[in-house]
Amino acid sequence: MNEHQQTLWQFMHEQSDKLFAQTLQHVGLTFISLLFAIAIGLPLGILIARKRKLSGTVLGIAGVLQTVPSIALLGFMIPILGIGAKPAIVALLIYALLPIIRNTYTGIIGINQHVKEAARAMGMSKSQILLKVELPLAMPVILAGIRTATVINVGVATLASFIAAGGLGEFIFGGISLNNTNMILAGAIPAALLAIILDALLSLVQKMDFKKLRKALYVLPVAILILGGFYALPSAYGSSLTAGFTPEFMGRQDGDLGLKSIYGLKIHTIVISDAVMYKAAFSKELDVISGYSTDGRLKAFDLKILRDDKSIFPPYYAAPIVRDEALKQFPQLAETLNLLAGKITDSVMTDLNYRTDYLHQTPERVAKDFLISTGLYKAPKNGHNGVVRIGSKIFGEQYILAEMYSMLIKGNTDYEVSTKTGLGGTKICFDALMNDQIDFYPEYTGTGLLVLLQPDPKIAKEMAHDKDKTYDYVCTEFEKKFKIKWLKPIGFNNSYALMMLQKQSKDLNVNTITDLKNYLDKN
Amino acid sequence: MIQLKEISKKFGDTLAVNKASFKVEEKETLVLLGTSGCGKTTTLKMINRLIEPDAGQVFINGENITNQDPDVLRTGIGYVMQNIGLFPHYTVAENIAVVPKLLKWDKEKIKVRTRELIKKLHLSENSLSMFPHELSGGQQQRVGLARALVTDPSVLLMDEPFGALDNVTRTSIQKEFKGLEELKRKTIVMVTHDVQEAFELADRICLMDKGKIIQIGTPKELLYQPVNDFARKFLAGQRLALEFKVVKIQDIWPYLPKGALQDGKSLSADLNVWDAMELLRSSDRSELLVSGTDKESKAINFEQLIKGFNQFQNAQVHE
DSSP states (O other): OHHHHHHHHHHHHHTHHHHHHHHHHHHHHHHHHHHHHHHHHHHHHHHHHHSGGGHHHHHHHHHHHHHSOHHHHHHHHHHHHOSSHHHHHHHHHHHHHHHHHHHHHHHHHTSOHHHHHHHHHTTOOHHHIIIIIIHHHHHHHHHHHHHHHHHHHHHHGGGGGGGTOOSTHHHHHHHHHHTOHHHHHHHHHHHHHHHHHHHHHHHHHHHOOHHHHHHHHHHHHHHHHHHHHTTHHHHHSOOSSEEEEOHHHHTOIIIIIHIIIIIOOOOEEEEOOHHHHHHHHHTTSOSEEEEETTOTHHHHTTEEEEBOTTOOSOOOBEEEEEEHHHHHHOTTHHHHHGGGTTTOOHHHHHHHHHHHHTSOOOHHHHHHHHHHHTTOOOOOOOOOSOEEEEEEESSHHHHHHHHHHHHHHHHHSSOEEEEEEEESSHHHHHHHHHTTSOSEEEEEHHHIIIIIIOOOHHHHHHHTTOHHHHHHHHHHHHHHHHOEEEOOOOSOBOOEEEEEEHHHHHHHTOOBHHHHHHHHHHO | OEEEEEEEEEETTEEEEEEEEEEEOTTOEEEEEOSTTSSHHHHHHHHTTSSOOSEEEEEETTEEGGGSOHHHHHHTEEEEETTOOOOTTSOHHHHHTHHHHHTTOOHHHHHHHHHHHHHHTTOOGGGGGSOGGGSOHHHHHHHHHHHHHTTOOSEEEEESTTTTSOHHHHHHHHHHHHHOHHHHTSEEEEEESOHHHHHHHOSEEEEEETTEEEEEEOHHHHHHSOSSHHHHHHHHTTHHHHHHHHOBHHHHGGGSOOOOOOOSOOEETTOBHHHHHHHHHHSSOSEEEEEOTTSOEEEEEHHHHHHHHHHHHHHHHHO
């Protein structure tokens, strides 16, 4: 436990720059949206206190908005407002609205009628009554609403990182996708502290008597404005280009950390979820994004991969892995599967992925078209000499490969085939193989090394950048440990990659990551 | 001077005020008296347009108030209300300064006037920086009065001004109120349901029932010349006490025996019978020396007082 705490402390210490920036962003997001929520909610609350007939409708709408799940709300915002600060602020302001409107309304209608009548009887105009009597007297209740809204905002603001608006959510969700507890806590603890501290501070303001409250009310808007301004600070130092990286990429040595330490890349970075990243790059909100090198969206959005000239991204070459038992049982299997070896390059795989992911062609058709065009396709022999069981993970590329192998086996051997596609993840696929539920599936060398073998980090680091060494290492180790054989690589490498729009890459003459660094240093 | 001409007000289907007309002379105090729901408060609030009449007109100093901006109209009229209605978030000084600030008085003028008023109303200097909740009910009502008087308006409206006070405080504040020089030069309309209070403070009383004015007259007129059964019954329970208060030594002067000349300080014949009886009770004197308008002095004891009062009463009935 002690050790655990220390490492959390170390993590926070190491990442203190980022932590500080994220905290500032978080506070900023909370208060900018709070400011707007007050600017909208206060007048609305006053309006419905004047025209009570409207109160049901207005409070009803604000109530319904409040019940929309926060992630869904952020999702709705993207088509309208894109990514980044704008949709995040709007979403947060919507959450903050209800408590502010409702408390302004109840605060004003709760004021003693005699006091209001006295104000009228002394000749105060409507606006004077509002400013000098109603608002000051309703202030404790309004402040309670603002306090609730602030605490809600601190919580919801963690989700802003989904749409590249920053904040402590970057650590929390990065930590979740990397399964890094320290990273999660480094985001979650400051977020919780923020909520507690702000709540306590506002409760102090709320409990002040009228004399002190009056002074506090001059300070409060200024304070909110300044705190809201924090949001602008971290992005103030920027670069000429903007990068969007997934939370996972941000935390990996073969990701942002490597880009910084090995290339010395200094680029203004926003954290964004995988789902919206490509669209944002296409609409030029982002200049550089992280992605996978055979992703079909590369083609769909006309992106170019920047060559990893210092090879920080370890190779993820795909090859079928087969149980030794199965190879014995089906003597023709290895030979048949190796028919595909070296046949599919990165760009070919990208194209195939593009056809399934974006043109929505079935994996079967894509596989068949490819085999026919390379002359590998043969009509099924309909043999009955045993059943080969093929597995695949749950994404497009694996489905296509499984189909291809199925067709090759049927056309070249007398074996029958059963496919078990869509096995949840690496762990499930591999367990199925180990437990004799499937005979083989396509795996990637990087995954084999880092996920399945998990060797000493030093050994891993040493060979992770050399594709042949990695392949040799997994071959021998898998044989030794699991009695599983790696057949010949299919040819493509599905690793992490940095991407840029084709046109921009040409315009800036940036083709490698080093080019990118040099460009950024100059501009 | 305030004049109401046939003003009416309906709330839903109920006619709250039905063609009420009266005139309040300059420096006169008119008390609107009646049970709750009789329309007296509604009538009062139509004078400063807190409630707009459905029909009829109100004139203040000859000017029709519907032609005036209601906010400007109200800054010119003092208003004291039952629940005092002080601003809880303002100090006493700030509460008093509300109307002067609306009229854009300079700070020094407000300060001087506030000091002057709190002295007259027996409030302490250090209460100025206090908040209303730190004051007693009686003190709060004094501040409410100060707030209404600060700009020295010629017209003052009072809605059950002592209604929120306990009996002891009420009696003492009423006395002060009566003696206050500032109030003597004002045209005042006051609402109350308390008959004693009405008789104590009114020059004339306007008795109302179900939105209608039943009778307007001096307290004495209401007592001795009630226009109908309602007016008679309204005062019935407290009749004797009221009569003792209304009738003055001067009124029963002819029925008092010509007493022997005595030395000593004589009292004014303006004294009412109630007060005279109280003096005889509380002091160890068995006789009071009173000087009448004819410079004649009479020494009267308790029995003579009661006898004279009874004879006066009989004479009224036979009139």
